[in-house]
Amino acid sequence: MKIFWSFIKKEFWHVLRDRRSMLILIGLPVMMMLLFGFALSNEVKNSNVAILDYAQDESSRHLANRLESSRYFTVSDYLHSERDRANSFEQGKARLVAIFPARLADDLAHSRNAQVRLIGDASDPNTANIIINYATAIILDYQAELVKRQNLPYTINIETRMLYNPQLQSSFNFVPGVMTLILMLLGAMMTSVSIVREKENGTMEILLVSPMRPLLVVLSKSCALYGIMLCRCIDYSADGTYRIGHAPARQPALAVSRKHVVYHHYIVVGFAHFVLGFVAANSYVHLISRNAHALACFQRLYVSHRKYAQNHADYEQYRTDKMVL
Amino acid sequence: MTDLPNVIETEALTRRFGDFVAVNSISFQVKAGEIFGFLGANGAGKTTAMRILCGLLSPTSGKARVAGYDVYTESESIKQQIGYMSQKFSLYENLTVRENIRFFGGIYGLSAAEQKRKSDELITRLGLSHEANKLVGSLPIGWRQKISFSTALLHQPKIVFLDEPTGGVDPITRRQFRDMIYETAHSGISIFVTTHYMDEAEYCDRVSIMVDGAIAALDTPDRLKQQFVANSMDSVFLQLARHARRNE
Numbered sequence: 001m002k003i004f005w006s007f008i009k010k011e012f013w014h015v016l017r018d019r020r021s022m023l024i025l026i027g028l029p030v031m032m033m034l035l036f037g038f039a040l041s042n043e044v045k046n047s048n049v050a051i052l053d054y055a056q057d058e059s060s061r062h063l064a065n066r067l068e069s070s071r072y073f074t075v076s077d078y079l080h081s082e083r084d085r086a087n088s089f090e091q092g093k094a095r096l097v098a099i100f101p102a103r104l105a106d107d108l109a110h111s112r113n114a115q116v117r118l119i120g121d122a123s124d125p126n127t128a129n130i131i132i133n134y135a136t137a138i139i140l141d142y143q144a145e146l147v148k149r150q151n152l153p154y155t156i157n158i159e160t161r162m163l164y165n166p167q168l169q170s171s172f173n174f175v176p177g178v179m180t181l182i183l184m185l186l187g188a189m190m191t192s193v194s195i196v197r198e199k200e201n202g203t204m205e206i207l208l209v210s211p212m213r214p215l216l217v218v219l220s221k222s223c224a225l226y227g228i229m230l231c232r233c234i235d236y237s238a239d240g241t242y243r244i245g246h247a248p249a250r251q252p253a254l255a256v257s258r259k260h261v262v263y264h265h266y267i268v269v270g271f272a273h274f275v276l277g278f279v280a281a282n283s284y285v286h287l288i289s290r291n292a293h294a295l296a297c298f299q300r301l302y303v304s305h306r307k308y309a310q311n312h313a314d315y316e317q318y319r320t321d322k323m324v325l
Numbered sequence: 326m327t328d329l330p331n332v333i334e335t336e337a338l339t340r341r342f343g344d345f346v347a348v349n350s351i352s353f354q355v356k357a358g359e360i361f362g363f364l365g366a367n368g369a370g371k372t373t374a375m376r377i378l379c380g381l382l383s384p385t386s387g388k389a390r391v392a393g394y395d396v397y398t399e400s401e402s403i404k405q406q407i408g409y410m411s412q413k414f415s416l417y418e419n420l421t422v423r424e425n426i427r428f429f430g431g432i433y434g435l436s437a438a439e440q441k442r443k444s445d446e447l448i449t450r451l452g453l454s455h456e457a458n459k460l461v462g463s464l465p466i467g468w469r470q471k472i473s474f475s476t477a478l479l480h481q482p483k484i485v486f487l488d489e490p491t492g493g494v495d496p497i498t499r500r501q502f503r504d505m506i507y508e509t510a511h512s513g514i515s516i517f518v519t520t521h522y523m524d525e526a527e528y529c530d531r532v533s534i535m536v537d538g539a540i541a542a543l544d545t546p547d548r549l550k551q552q553f554v555a556n557s558m559d560s561v562f563l564q565l566a567r568h569a570r571r572n573e
Binding site: 201202203205206207208209210211212 | 379380381401404405407409410411412415416417418429432433434486488
C-alpha cells in the first residue's frame with residue numbers, strides 16, 4: 001500500500017508540474033464537450049425530400065407545402081417519373097421521396113380515402129426511420145385537419161418503403177464508419193508510438209541532425225502506417241460493397257459512408273493533427289466507391305457459396321420490393 | 326596545418342535558457358581534417374554547444390559558422406554538410422546492415438543508384454559482406470559502432486560530430502574506433518568529438534575543456550600538460566573541473 005501511495009504521489013507531481021499534460025487535462029475536455037455536445041448532432045433537420053406528384057391537384061400541393069413548411073424537411077426536387085426517384089437517391093439529392101398518386105384530391109373527395117407513398121433511403125436506417133415518422137406525422141396531421149373541417153371520416157393511407165436496406169440492418173451503415181474511425185485512431189496512435197520508439201532508440205537525434213524535416217518524419221511514418229491500415233480495411237470493405245452492391249443502386253450507401261468519414265474527421269482529426277488521415281481515408285473511400293463494382297466482382301470470386309446464397313436471398317427480397325413499388 | 330580552411334568558427338557564442346547561461350561566450354576554430362576534442366564535465370554546456378553547431382538550437386548571441394554556413398540562418402544547409410553519431414548506436418536494430426546504410430543515404434538525398442553503390446562499397450570496406458543482410462540487432466556492439474560511424478560519413482560531410490561515441494564500449498573496440506577516426510581525419514574530414522575518456526583526449530589534435538559554460542583551456546594535449554604541469558590529460562581535466570560551480 002505504501003509503495004502504491006508513493007507512486008500515486010509521484011504521478012500527481014508529474015502531471016501538476018507539466019504544463020502540457022495540464023493543458024490536455026483541462027483544455028481537451030472543454031473542446032470535446034463543445035464538439036460532441038453542440039457541433040455534433042443527429043437531429044433531423046431540413047432533410048431533403050423529393051416529391052413525385054402525379055396528382056398535381058389541390059391536396060397534393062397542400063401536402064407538399066406542409067412538408068416544405070415543416071422545419072424537418074426541405075423540398076429539394078420535384079420529380080417527373082419513377083426513374084428520377086432512383087436518381088435522386090443515388091445522387092444523394094433526397095433522403096425521402098413522397099409519391100402522390102394521380103387523382104389524390106378526387107379520391108379524397110369521393111371515396112374519402114387516398115393513398116400516399118413514402119420511400120426512404122435506408123442506407124442510413126435510423127435517419128430513414130425518423131424521417132419517415134416525421135413525414136407520416138405531417139400527413140396524418142393534414143388528415144386530422146380535413147376530418148375536423150368537414151366532419152367526415154377521411155383517411156389517407158400511408159405506405160412506406162425502405163430502399164437499399166429494407167431489413168434496416170445497421171451494420172451496412174456502421175461498418176464503414178467504424179472502419180474509418182479505427183483507421184484514423186490506429187494510424188495516429190501507431191505513428192506516435194513509433195516516434196516514441198525512435199526517441200527511445202536514440203535514432204531520433206540522427207533524424208533531427210539530418211536534413212530531413214521533422215514534419216516529413218511524421219508524415220512518412222503516417223504514410224507507411226496508413227498504407228498498411230488501408231490494406232487491412234480493403235478486405236472488410238470489399239465484403240461490405242459486395243453486400244450493398246447487390247442492392248439496385250450501390251452509391252447511396254457509399255455516399256453515407258463518405259459522410260461518416262467526414263464526421264469522424266471533424267472529431268478525430270480535429271484532435272489528432274493528422275490531416276493526412278483525412279486525405280488517406282477520403283481517397284480510400286473514393287477509391288472504393290469508384291471501384292465498388294470491380295471489388296464486388298472480385299469478392300464474388302472467393303466468397304463462400306453459402307454466403308453467396310444468403311446474399312442472393314437478400315437480393316431477391318430487394319427485387320420483390322422493387323416490383324411491389 | 327595552419328593554412329587549411331576553418332570548418333567551424335565561433336565567436337563569443339552564447340546561449341541562455343532564461344537566467345541560466347548554458348554556453349558563455351565561447352570562441353574557437355576547427356580546421357579541416359582536425360580532430361577536435363570537446364571536453365567538459367556533465368552540465369558544462371558541451372551538449373548545448375554541440376546542438377547549436379548541428380543547427381538544432383539557435384544561439385542567443387555571438388557568431389558561428391559551420392562548413393561556411395551561418396547557424397542562425399542556414400541551419401538546413403549545415404545539416405547537409407555534417408555527420409552525426411551519438412553514444413547510442415544510431416542504427417535501426419530491426420533493419421539489416423544494408424537497409425540501414427541505404428536509409429541513411431536516402432535521408433541525405435543520395436539517389437537510389439548512389440545508395441546502392443555506396444552501400445556495396447562500404448560493406449566490402451568494412452568486411453561485412455556476409456553480414457550485409459543480417460539485422461543490425463544481431464551484430465556485436467563493436468561492429469554496429471563501425472557501421473554507425475561509416476553511415477555518418479556516407480554523404481561526405483565536411484565535419485563529423487561524435488557525441489561520446491565510445492561510451493559503454495570495450496577497450497579493443499575503442500582502439501579500432503580510434504584508428505577509424507584517424508583515417509577519416511586524414512581524408513580531410515574534421516572530427517568534433519566529445520568524450521569522458523581522457524586517454525581519448527590524448528589523440529586529439531587539439532582539446533578544449535569547458536567549465537561552467539566557458540572554455541577554460543584550449544590547446545594541443547602536449548601543451549596543455551605543460552601548461553598545467555601535469556603528466557596526463559586526466560590531471561589537467563581534474564585541475565580545471567574541480568573549480569566548477571555547476572555540477573549536475
